[in-house]
Structure formats: structure tokens, C-alpha cells
Amino acid sequence: MAIGVKTMKRPGARASYVRAALQGMSLTLQHIFRPKVTMQYPEEKSTADWALAPRWRGTHRMLTDEQGRAKCVACGLCPQICPANCIKLVPGEDEQGNRYPLIYEIDEFRCVFCGYCQEVCPEEAIHVGVHYENSEFSRDRFVYDLERLCAQTHPVSSLWDPSDPKGE
């Protein structure tokens, strides 16, 4: 025994090396045949754990009116409040004087998913959604334009309401 190695004092009668090793071997062998806990994620997400909370703040979604146009009136509140500065809005105006967004882009990489845009929106147009699977092959694809935001179909987030803290 090298100097300074502390050895534990165990009762000799209770020591077991060979038997303990064999017990361990049989345990690991039994585990081979046990049901596996792995969930095959993209194909299988069936368990209750995978249901998202209704207050989940994920991928944005722009709601549309009956004619399929974005509800956005380009008031400019959302780029104003956005703490990550990820919303790009260029307003436009048609012949009747209705304001609409010429360019509306959200950079999902810059976004911190605070949900302020949804809270501040007077027209209930832009929303954060109950959705998280947005992988792409290039970074450019994470800048969602207006068309893409309108095309999203996932449910929108029901944000935290101070007067109804438990979401009832």
C-alpha cells in the first residue's frame, strides 16, 4: 500500500468480491431484456410530458382576417417594445388610407421569446405560439417574413394574465 492511501476498514466476514461481482453481472444481464425508457423523439412524443403548457412562448404566428390578409396595421408598437430588436417593420398605406406592413420580418434567432409583441399588439395580430420544432439548414431561414408568419398554423400562446394568475 502506497503511503497516504486511506483504506476503509471493513469486517472480513462481510467482504464479498467474487459473489458481488457475479451479482452485478446478473443484474446487468437482466437489464438487457428490460423494457427501454428511450422515447424515439421525432417519431414518438406521445407521453403526457410532451404536452406543452398553453402559456408556452415559441415560434411566432401572424393572425389573418377573413380575406386572408394579415391583421397587422403597421402601428410600430412591436418593434418599439421588442427588447431583442428582432422585428423589422416597414409600414405602407393603400389608397383608402389603410396602413399595412410592406415588410414584416422576425429574426427567430435574435428573439428572446418574451412575448411583449403579443401583449402590446392592439390588433391581436402578432402572437408567440405553442410550438418549438423549427430547425433549418441555414441561418437565413430563421428570419421569418410576413408570408411565413401568416402560414403558421400552431395554436397561439395564452399569455400570463396578472388578474388570473393560475390561468383559470
Next chain:
Amino acid sequence: MTFFLVASIIKILVVFTVIMVGVALLTLAERRICAFMQDRLGPNRVGPQGLFQPAADGLKNLVKEETLPAEADKVLFMLAPAMSFVPALLTFAVIPFAAPLPTPWGVVDMVVANLPVGFLYILAFGSLGVYGIVLAGWSSNNKYSLLGGLRASAQMISYEIALGMSTVAVLLLAGNVTLTEVVAKQSQSLVTWNVFPLSLACFIFIVAAFAETNRLPFDLPEAESELIAGYHTEYSAMKFSMFYIAEYANMVTASALMATFFFGGYDIPFTHWDNVPPWTIAKTVATLVTFTLKVSFFLFLFIWVRWTLPRFRYDQLMALGWKVMLPLALSYVSVVATAVWFFHDRLGWAYDTRFALALFGVNVLLALPLFFVLDRGHIVSGSVAEERV
């Protein structure tokens, strides 16, 4: 002569390919079996049941950057992976893996080189494998690598002796150092498989083989918790991969040796059909399958033990090697020699089932007190002795 050359070249190519494919599949088997033991599924995405995972890993390692430490000894650093890789493959050359194959030009032995001194060849190349690891550790110019290399050399030299001694008992029974003869001697019946008349030698051999291949519970050269990755810390890409291939090729060779020395080689149990001429292709295939099954079992044993047992402490490793395995192997050789002398020379028995059973009885008598003492840890732990004072 031409026939011998052509047959040898074909055998070399086939055996090399089979071992490399086997090694690739073994890396996958290791990961999947370990996952199963931990109630997971393991890599199952690349191809059916993850079958192409080794190919993906290999491709990744080929295109990764090769790093070369600035202060490394460049020649040895490049040479070390090959030096650990080559002996692992060379050892397989003398292992008979099937019954002879008849061809229109003559009978071909199903062994790459049917050396008359096959046994000594194995011992020689078995001890050569440590050079790769030691040189890798030293040439990296990294203190952890050096410690890993030092540990590897100490460990492999310690267990080399027990390994060699345990196989001396096999030689005593076989009376020959040619491996085909060792296999032929065992194939009389199931009981004449050396695992029965030489159970303890088999035990010593298996333990020593684990130490020789640096597998857990003897993987102190790597010991990632203490030495990062030991001797291959500084290696990347294909050179790193070579160490991995070497480790698994060593496992394949060690498993094949266990099967050959103690489990009748390519002998099919309960039948004599497979080891008498005339040789047919059916016999060759059947014995090849048997040998593969035996080797697979030992490969599974390697994986099974690795994912069950924790690593030894360094002083425990040395204590087990020098205080238990070496004296045990030495005294066992003398016991077997005495028993063989008694049965063979005094009683005049030929080597058959009766002889083997009698030796098996001797082994059981020896094994009972041995395993009692080992189990109680009076030798290995080094802690109980103080407590008993």
C-alpha cells in the same frame, strides 16, 4: 508452392477483411449492449438498427483534422498507432478457425499460418502490443499520456506472466505448441475441452486477457477520471481511431485465443463428425460457425464485464497481478504437472474423458478454497488485514 502462395494470400485477405468488419460491428455492439444494460436503445438511426453507424464513425474520423502536438516526437507519434494496431492483427495469423477445406488442388488448412511454434508466436506478439501504447504515451510529450503509457507497460508486463503461465498448463496437456494440435487434442468429447480439466488456468487466462487488452476493470492506461484519456489524449482523427481499432482487434484475438485454448477451438460439441476426414465444405462451414459463436460469446463477455465492474485501484491491480495471479499460475502449473504425471505415467491413462474428469476433480478441489479466499478479499483489498489485527 504456387498453390500455397495463392491460398495464403486469399486467407490473409479474407481474415483481415473479416476482422476489420468484425471490429467495426463490435464497436456498434459495444454501444448498443451498453445502452441495453442501461435501459436505453443506443445508436439505432444510421441504417437498420444502426448497422451503418461504424461506417459513419469511420467517415467522420477520416475527414477530421489530424493534430500534431508541437513538442511531440513526430516520428514515434505517427508510428505508435500502427505499432499498437499491427500486433493485434498479427496474432490472429496462427489461430485455426475452421476444419480444413478441401479444394480441387488440395486440402487447405483454415489457419493463415500453421506455424509449428504457433504458441510462442502468440506470446511474442502479445507482448509487442504494449510498445504502441508506451510509445504513444511517451511521444505525446504530455504528462497524462506518459502516466497512461507507464501504467500500461507495468500492467501488461505484470499480467503477461500470469497469462503465459496459465497457458503452460494447456501445453502440458496438449504436449505440443502447434495450435491445430491443441484444438485436435480437445475435440475428443465435451469434457476434454480444456475449460474442464484446466478450469483454473481458464480463469487466470480470462482475467489476464482482460488486463492485456486494457479493458475494464483493468483500463488503468486510459482511466479518464484520472488521466483524461491516458496514452491517446493527444491523438485525433484516424490516428485516434487506430487505437480504437487496435483495442477491439485485441479483443477479437483474445476471444479467439480463449476459444482455441480452453473451449475446443472450432470443435462442435457432442459430435465427432466435424473433426475426422474426409473434409467437406459443409464441415468447414459448420466449424467456422461454431468458432464464430464461441468468439462472439467471449466478445459479449468482454462487453458485459466492462459495463458491470468498476475500475481497480492501481495498488489493487498490482496486488492482484503479483500476489494472486502469478503465484496462483505458478503453483497451478506444478499441480497440473504432478497430476498429469500421476495419471499418465503412474496409472498409464491415455488422454481421454476419464483423464479429463479426474483433472476436473482436482480443479474443483483447488477452486473452492481459492474462490472463498478471493471472495472474502483477504488478498486483493489490502484493507481487511489491518482490520483483523
